[in-house]
Every structure is written in structure tokens, then in C-alpha cells.
Amino acid sequence: MDRLIYTAMTGASSTLGQQAAVAHNMANATSTGFKTELHRLRAVPVQNAQMPTRAFVADASVADDFSTGPLQHTNRPLDMAVQGKGWFAVQAADGTEAYTRDGSFEVSANGILQTRGGLPVIGTGGPITIPPDVEVAVGADGSISTVPRSGSRNNTSAVDQLKLVNPPEQDLKRGPDGLFRLTSGAAAQADPAVRVASGYLEGSNVNVVEQMVSMISLARQFEMQTKMLSTAQEMDRSASQLVAKS
16 A cells, blocks of 8 residues: 555656656747757655655656757858757856857847857857957857958958867756756866857757657656555545454
């Protein structure tokens, strides 16, 4: 009886968490550079329990789908997409280095190249500064050059180079802000092999149909778990009646 109750109870609770994760994926089906979150359940025995048959169901292994999303042409110079594997380095709100595939950048009023959320994009020596009144061009290696909008348009100036990294995917962890960081907390080394496509954005890799099927499956799973709790309640009531009659 106790095994049934504990397994069904914790399973139902964890299934609700999985439904929330699937809903989060579906909500980001159109988010630039978003990576699908993967959740798995497994049984975990209760530590120091007097009755070893009791076990919890826990959302113990959370992973991410790092497959690339489709490239969408925007023809906007400050829109950039990593081709294949790799990441843009940005400065997170807490000052640490973090990584994103969302290359929808813009220039702030102070001339800082930043994400739509206001996070500075990191170059070879820190945040990248763009001079005023210039046109920006980005090379495949992440090099940024500018051409003045007035005067001599043959005067091309090299500004900086994007810090592009490609650490092992198993060493990356998604933070509450949606950015990825190394689990060690260190900064990844720049990888010259990473390539960038200017004028493109990477779409989300969320498979909406797959997520819908998963949501239906989880709903049925939750229904089954609640029925198991009802069955346990009925069994307990029947057992109590038998004991009362004896």
C-alpha cells in the first residue's frame, strides 16, 4: 500500500512539473535560438526510511536538446546566427560570462553592442563598442568592421571580433535567465573554427508536434496516477472495514 501511495503521489507531482516544462518549450517555439528542455523521471528510494518499499519519483535528470534550429534570413547586419555548433559570448546581469544562440543584437545609446535584453556582447577584450554613424559588417569569423555613412566610404575600420566559443555540450548548464554557462563556472576559450552568418537568425529547435504529443501523454499519465491514489484509498477503506468486522 505504501509503495503504491508514494509512487503515485510523487509521480503525479513530477508529471505536473514535466507538463510545465513542455508548456515552456511550446511557448518558446518562435523564440530565436531557443533550445528544447528535456525532462526525465526515475524512481528514487527514500533515504534512511524504515520501510524500504517506499520510493519517490523524481525529475532527476534534466537535459537540453542542442540540435540547431532553422536559419531565417533577415538581411539585417546586426542579426547573426552561428552556423553549426558554437555560441555567442555575452556578459550576464551578474557580470559573469554566459552563452547564447540568440544573435538578434542591437547597439545601445552608449554604442555598446548588446542583446535585445540589454546584455553586452563580448569581444576579444570585453564588451564591444560600435562607433556612431557607421554601417556594420560582420565576417564569417565574427570580425566586426565599420564603414562611415558619410565621407569616404572606402575607409573601412576593424572594430573588434565576436568571442565565439564551442565548449563540450555536456559541460553546459542552462541558468534561470535562459543563458548557458559552464558547470565549472569558468569562461570558455574562444574557438576560431566557429562560423557566423550575418543577416540571419537561428529559429527555435522546438518540434511543436512532438511537444503536443508529449503533453497529451503526460495528461494521460497524470490521470492514471490520480486513479492509482483513488484505488489506494478504496483499498484502505476496504481493509479497515474487514478489520472492524473481525
